[in-house]
Amino acid sequence: MNFSSRTDLTINSGLNDIFKTRDSETISFAGGLPDTDLFPRQELAEALQKVITSDNPQILQYAGKQFLPLREKLASKMQKEGLLTQPSEILLTQGAQQALSLIAQLLIDPGDGLIVEGPTYVGALAAFDAVEPSFYEIPVENDGINLTVLEHVLKHHEVKMIYTIPDFQNPTGTVMSVAKRKALVKLANRYDVMIVEDGAYRDLRYSGTQLPLIKQFDTQNRVIYVGSFSKILAPGIRLGWLVTNTKILSDLNALKNSCDIESSSLILQGVNQYLEDNDLNQHISEIHRVYRHKKEIMHQALINYMPDSVKFNNPEGGFFIWLQLPNEYDMNQFLNSYLLPKQNVTLVPSKNLFASKNILNQARLNFTGSTDQQINDGIKRLGAGLKDYLMKKTVSC
Ligand SMILES: Cc1ncc(COP(=O)(O)O)c(C=O)c1O
Known part of the structure; x- marks a missing residue:
């Protein structure tokens, strides 16, 4: 076959x-x-133990909808970073990887223009390959994506989506400057393109000053932010999230349902309990x-x-x-x-x-x-x- x-x-x-x-x-x-x-194995074990031995048998039932307390905590985390967002704009996913895959499925038809940084995260290329886009590759410089080449591509080709990792880029470790973040949003507005901002490493700054999210400059709901617990808790819990407006979120949620019905309630509630009992920062x-x-x-x-x-x-x-x-x-x-x-x-x-x-x-x-x-x-x-x-x-x- x-x-x-x-x-x-x-x-x-x-x-x-x-x-x-x-x-x-x-x-x-x-x-x-x-x-x-x-x-944090001990702390996660205690949190999982607490939720599974609680009086609530629903913990092991289909949940039917996305677990609100964890979305509230993530909305508050993102608000502290300066992003005005609500729990209703947050979708919990099985890792950032699932978020990338769902976004690609929603936005890209075979042959559609998709801009990626060169080099970029190999797993994103794998997720995007599956929807058969036409890739345009833009070089990454010390301060992020090369905007001159980007604009040239936008001017001459139909592009639906730009995928970028502005903070400690995988694989180059570079950070996109604030000026480029602003300019990128302006270009996306001008050429009517969506931006996917992958913040998988954003919380891992060891020196220097944290920069605003690209999404903070977004006035037209063009930027979908993707986050992950893999690097700040553990990849084995397979937990990530994305932030977007409620219309796009509901489409992405429908795609997610078709793929896995929902994420593991046990993990969502266990991580939520971990966050209540421990100081993530x-x-x-x-x-x-x-x-x-x-x-x-x-x-x-x-x-x-x-x-x-x-x-x-x-x-x-x-x-x-x-x-x-x-x-x-x-x-x-x-x-x-x-x-x-x-x-x-x-x-x-x-x-x-x-x-x-x-x-x-x-x-x-x-x-x-x-x-x-x-x-x-x-x-x-x-x-x-x-x-x-x-x-x-x-x-x-
Ligand atoms: C840039 C980037 N995005 C997304 C992911 C996927 O993360 P997750 O484990 O949350 O699926 C990775 C994993 O290494 C990554 O490097």
Whole structure:
């Protein structure tokens, strides 16, 4: 039997590669994994225990509608950030991933123009691939998406949606400037385009000043904000949310119902209980302390061990450092023929992080999922592998 072409597109997206490691000795900088020691297991266990042993048997029943107390808490969290929103504008989803997939299903028909950053989050490309858009890729600069190229594309093509990760972008770690956030909304208004603002890493700022959401500049209901508990609590609870106006929300909710009927009541109520009994901001501060330290270890190791021709950044938050080799080198080839077999280290080569699949000389390094020792050893081995690779390539040229 032939499966639909949709499966080919998604299965070949590269998302699965990120979770692949050779064996337990492999040092992986590939996954976007949080540090398991930071999961508040005890507190979550207590919260889940409390709700499941409560007198309310409905806890395990179909809920029929989205759980209000958690939406109220999220509305209040977003209000504290400066976004005037209501619980009725918040949809709870199974991770930010489901939000991206639902939005793509709602907004995009096959062939419709969809703008993504180059590079971008591989899982978003997987979700978008399934609806078969025409991708337009806009380079990401140190201060966010390149607006000149963006405007050129908007001027010459029909585009329905722009997908951006303005805070600690996955994979580059960059933050979009305030000026660009404002200009982006203006362009979206002028060219009648929706913006999807993915804030999966927004709460993870380790230094510098937090910037306003793009959605705060939105006066025409064009920006759908997507949030996630994966990086601030745990990805295993599969809980995210989106913020949009009630009309779009009801369409997205209908699509969600067709996909999973509803999210797990147990998880929604358990997380709500966790938030009532614990201080999420204090937990996030602890995450900041640990990840700031890990990022500094990785950055210092890169300074110590990288050959001069290799460039890397020092982001103010998020999960990733971005590595750039000179143009002529291929990170996929380096990973498969040097880094993994000889040094037992993995990373994500840039190819699958670009919708165009044509940028080969860059890579994403995750610093949150490894221990200090692994970070130092892994970067040392990466440096040795790169020196070897760059030298052999130069000789063979
Ligand atoms: C930018 C970005 N958006 C969305 C997601 C998906 O998050 P969730 O685990 O909430 O589905 C990820 C996961 O790594 C991500 O990096």
